[in-house]
Amino acid sequence: MKKIYSVLVENRSGVLSKVAGLFSRRSFNIDSLTVGETEDKAVSCMTIVSSGDERTLEQIEKQLNKKLDIIRIKTFEEQMSVSRELMLIKVKYNKSNRREIMETCQAMKADIVDMSKNLMIIQICDTPERTRLMIKLLSGISIVEIARTGTLALQKCE
Numbered sequence: 064m065k066k067i068y069s070v071l072v073e074n075r076s077g078v079l080s081k082v083a084g085l086f087s088r089r090s091f092n093i094d095s096l097t098v099g100e101t102e103d104k105a106v107s108c109m110t111i112v113s114s115g116d117e118r119t120l121e122q123i124e125k126q127l128n129k130k131l132d133i134i135r136i137k138t139f140e141e142q143m144s145v146s147r148e149l150m151l152i153k154v155k156y157n158k159s160n161r162r163e164i165m166e167t168c169q170a171m172k173a174d175i176v177d178m179s180k181n182l183m184i185i186q187i188c189d190t191p192e193r194t195r196l197m198i199k200l201l202s203g204i205s206i207v208e209i210a211r212t213g214t215l216a217l218q219k220c221e
Contacts, residue, residue, distance in 0.1 A: 065094065065114045067144055067216045070127060071134040074100060074107040078132045082109065085130065091115070091123050095148075095191075095213035106134060112214050139218045146216035150194045151176070152185045155205035167200050182207065 072078045079098060086093050095112035113123055120138075127136050156164055164183070168175055173187035187197050191214055198209065 064117065064120065065112060065141055066120045066123075067139050067141065067146070067214070068109075068111040068113065068123065068127065069137040069139070069216065069218070070109040070111060071101070071136075072107050072109055073132045073134065074105050075132075078107070079109070081130060081132060082111075082127070085126055086113075086123075089122070089126060091119065091126075097213035097215055110214060110216050112216075137218060139216075141216075144216040144218055146190055146214050147188055148191045148194045148212055148214050149186070149188045150197065150209065150211035152187070152197070152201060152206060153182060153208040154185065154201060155182055155207055157181065160204055164201070164204060167197075171197050171200070173197060 070082070072082070083093070083096075085091075092113055092115065093111060094114055095110070097110045098107055100106075101108050113120065115123075124136060124138055127133055154164060164185075165175070167173075168185055171187060171193065172189070173185050175183050176186045177184040185201075187194055189197075194211065198206070
């Protein structure tokens with residue numbers, strides 16, 4: 064079971080360390096973590112994705128609520144949210160697989176953002192499931208390097 068925690072925190076040094084330390088001390092796993100400033104420069108939003116049984120996920124929320132630097136926590140299931148992940152994939156290509164890569168990018172609505180004689184960097188911004196699918200589709204090609212953000216999510220509008 065996965066749960067998404069949207070955590071508003073004070074935007075100052077050490078807060079991320081305290082939250083990460085909480086997860087570490089309690090042996091909670093972080094599947095994904097992104098942090099960014101909100102419209103209020105004094106507040107940052109952490110999007111934390113964690114998995115575990117119901118009791119573990121409940122404990123995470125309770126422990127987060129104990130932290131003084133945390134302003135507000137919203138939790139929601141994946142299906143109750145709109146989520147995106149940004150991924151950059153550097154692949155090695157040749158004349159024989161270049162067309163296949165470009166067709167895959169087109170089908171997945173990914174962009175080729177940089178290219179050299181035999182390397183290209185592909186950018187995709189999509190749901191975590193589709194970014195994983197992109198990796199799977201390109202796995203037959205020589206993937207050189209992957210960089211990806213964690214999941215960003217907002218609760219769906221009602």
